[in-house]
Amino acid sequence: MGRPNGGQSINIRRNFENGKHKGSNIASNGSLFDAYKVFNIASAAAASDAKVGIFFTFEGLNLIHKEGHKNLPLPEGKEHFQEGFKKANVPSIEELVGIAQEMDVKLIACQMTMDVMSLEKDAFVEGIEVGGAASFIEFAKNANMSLTF
Amino acid sequence: MESTKVLDAKGLACPMPIVRTKKAINELADGDILEVHATDKGAKSDLTAWAKSGGHELLQDIEEGDVLKFWIKKG
Numbered sequence: 001m002g003r004p005n006g007g008q009s010i011n012i013r014r015n016f017e018n019g020k021h022k023g024s025n026i027a028s029n030g031s032l033f034d035a036y037k038v039f040n041i042a043s044a045a046a047a048s049d050a051k052v053g054i055f056f057t058f059e060g061l062n063l064i065h066k067e068g069h070k071n072l073p074l075p076e077g078k079e080h081f082q083e084g085f086k087k088a089n090v091p092s093i094e095e096l097v098g099i100a101q102e103m104d105v106k107l108i109a110c111q112m113t114m115d116v117m118s119l120e121k122d123a124f125v126e127g128i129e130v131g132g133a134a135s136f137i138e139f140a141k142n143a144n145m146s147l148t149f
Numbered sequence: 150m151e152s153t154k155v156l157d158a159k160g161l162a163c164p165m166p167i168v169r170t171k172k173a174i175n176e177l178a179d180g181d182i183l184e185v186h187a188t189d190k191g192a193k194s195d196l197t198a199w200a201k202s203g204g205h206e207l208l209q210d211i212e213e214g215d216v217l218k219f220w221i222k223k224g
Binding site (some may be wrong): 040041043044048049088089090091099105125 | 152161162163164165167168170171195199202203
């Protein structure tokens with residue numbers, strides 16, 4: 001029980017609405033840094049008229065865990081960057097998750113990882129979808145941009 | 150240059166200037182001009198790229214001290 005710790009694995013797929021289908025796929029592994037990589041690019045893509053989906057597996061579930069996403073750890077030895085985040089006025093991950101959802105970014109949590117970690121849907125932020133690898137592949141197959149972190 | 154609306158995005162870090170610009174332009178009509186003020190140094194290349202990908206026209210951009218100003222015509 002409890003939230004997963006350590007690295008993260010996320011996939012993003014984006015689809016442009018102007019007739020052409022484009023997509024992106026992000027898998028992330030790490031900590032607060034990775035959360036920024038994923039949500040900054042997802043938000044920027046959504047703001048650029050892309051349809052974006054993110055697949056969260058294993059430690060990646062941290063990024064959408066109700067409590068976990070509000071308090072993501074900095075990578076070991078990089079704790080001093082905390083000050084830099086404040087100084088640069090970087091939005092919080094909580095804020096970025098809200099912005100992503102506002103722009104219809106699809107957040108898909110991996111069912112299998114949830115089963116392994118005994119996590120239920122209500123452990124995550126509101127509005128997520130739960131699916132398996134095949135649902136993600138179906139979502140990502142027309143993506144013309146895939147990013148993996 | 151005249152603008153329909155001014156967006157103050159000063160002090161905001163990436164990706165917020167783009168996110169706010171997107172929201173602001175959604176409220177405008179085609180041909181309207183949005184003026185954006187930003188201090189994020191990445192905004193110059195970002196807003197240029199953003200305008201291009203969204204089919205909008207970046208009419209002008211200038212630097213006034215630390216502030217970058219952009220005029221974007223909604224496409």
